Amino acid sequence: MWPRFLSSSYPMERHYFLVPKFALSLIGFYPEQKRTWALRAWSFLNFFILSYGCYAEAAFGIQQIPNNIALALDALCPVASSILSLLKMLAIWWYREEFKWLIQRIRKLTEQQQSERKLGYKRHCYTLATRLTTLLLFCGFCTSTSYSVRHLLDNILRHSHGKDWVYETPFKMIFPDPLLRLPLYPVIYALVHWHGYITVVCFVGADGFFLGFCLYLTVLLHALRDDVCELLAVDSIQLVPTALEEARIVRKMTRLVDRHNEIADLTERLSGVMVEITLGHFVTSSLIIGSSVVDMLLFSGVGIVVYVVYTCAVLTEILLYCLGGTYVTEACTDLARSAFASHWYGHSVRVQKMTLLLITRAQRVLIIKIPFFSPSLETLTSILRFTGSLIALAKSVI
Template structure:
């Protein structure tokens, strides 16, 4: 049985960016959150923890490359995700005002869609966005927790065999010796463990924003499609609408064209906000998944479980980006097809021109524009294919 917030029974307005709002508020980074002094200090503390964790992990991994490649990869695999989350944290902070504006504008536009059919679209996509981002949160939480559990279980087994406890952190990091000895070791361990959760929170928040905006814009495009089709529909095709009816249709059509223009503008603004996040995600996904799979081949026991969960988490991440991009492109194509199949040809020349203009613009599908990539399910297959090549290359070298 699913929790209530994952079902359609949960109030629609509370589904709006539910998971990103929850996780980013935990670290004081949600754009609509009031920026009081305690919130600013808390967000800076989390930024410092994540930044230093990235440095310590990277230093450890690079240091161990010539010594032990398996140990080096054990550090470099999670540090890639940590650095990516640091990029996402910085981007969310830098674009917080623009994100706040986008959140409020898209909320306003979607709340205007109130017909029964449009409420059905909202229910379907709002719940889908909440469920998928919750899945990503669960995968990330399990990944971060598994690193700590692995270390604790390994040390418990060592103690049961009469060996000494290894004073290391859950994620492989280099620290000054006093921080890895009692009495400071428990504090260091807790902070490193929290570093893992900050990593999860940042990528769930950023990825949740991307998917959320994509599905909400899809709802707007589907609502626009229905409004255009209903406006141009003629019950009796032999009866041409009179001048008074045509004048009303022209006024309504102008409003629909303006709505389409605004959705296109919002997509452009979203591209500007998400370009760094999306580009970093697509560039690093193959490397992270490839490194995780290589670690699965190198490790045994609990180590395999850790990297299987890590691979699933990164796979869900890139899937959300590609799914969101595909939804927008399909909605644009449906808008063009639906408008063309309507009764646009029985109306006045002015209405015909406006309808054909909307068809032409809708055929130029809206995409989240980033260099070298366009988020879509086709892109996902290319990434997975390239990942397979990296894994084969790594196996031949190692």
């Protein structure tokens, strides 16, 4: 049975950035939150926990490389995601005002699309964004929880065989010895466990922002396509529009061109605030997926389950980026194709020129511009191929 918020009958206005808002609000980093002193203190505490966790995991993994490569990879694999989540947290905080403006502006533009067909576009894209980000949140939650479950199961098995409890954290980290002893050990254990959840909500919030913006821009492009085709349609009874009718079409066409320009401007501004997040994710994606698969091959028992879930979470992350970019690209192409297939040639020269200008601009597809990469399903295929090569290399070395 689906939760109600995952169904298409859930109110559309509540679907808008539902999961990213929930995730980032937990740690005090959602851009629309009122920045009280209590919220600032809470967000700084979460930043400090994540930052120290990144350092402690990296230090432990580097220290173990000469001694035990499997143990080193067990620490370095999750630390890559933690460092990337720290980057996403900093980017969301740094661009918080720009994110807030984009959220409010795109919300206003999508709320203006109220025809039955446009509401269908909104329902499909809004529901898809909520479902995919919920899937990512679920995979991330299971991954972080599985690390603690693995540690607890290992210690329970040790205790059942008469061995002492191992006082270590669920994620492999370096801590001063007094912190890993009673009575402070439970507090440190809880903080490290929360560190895992901070990592999860950071990438759910940032990745959910990217997918959400892409799908909401897709709604605006589909609505623009319908308005252009409806405006340029010629009544079969009146094959030649009158001068008065042509003047009305010119005025409306001007507004549609302005709408297209604004969508292009929103895409540019989105590229500006997402460039560090997206670039960091694409650069490290192959390394993270490859290392998690190698860990899966090295471990047995519960360790395999941990890295199977972790691999699913990382693959879901990169899928969200590539799927969002593909939706925007296809919406731009469909706008150009539909406008060209309309009856634009049956209007005045001025309308024809405006239509051809819109077609030309639509053919230059809107993409979230990042250096070296373009988010699309083709890029996902290339990343998976390169990941396969890294896995084969790692297996031959190990």
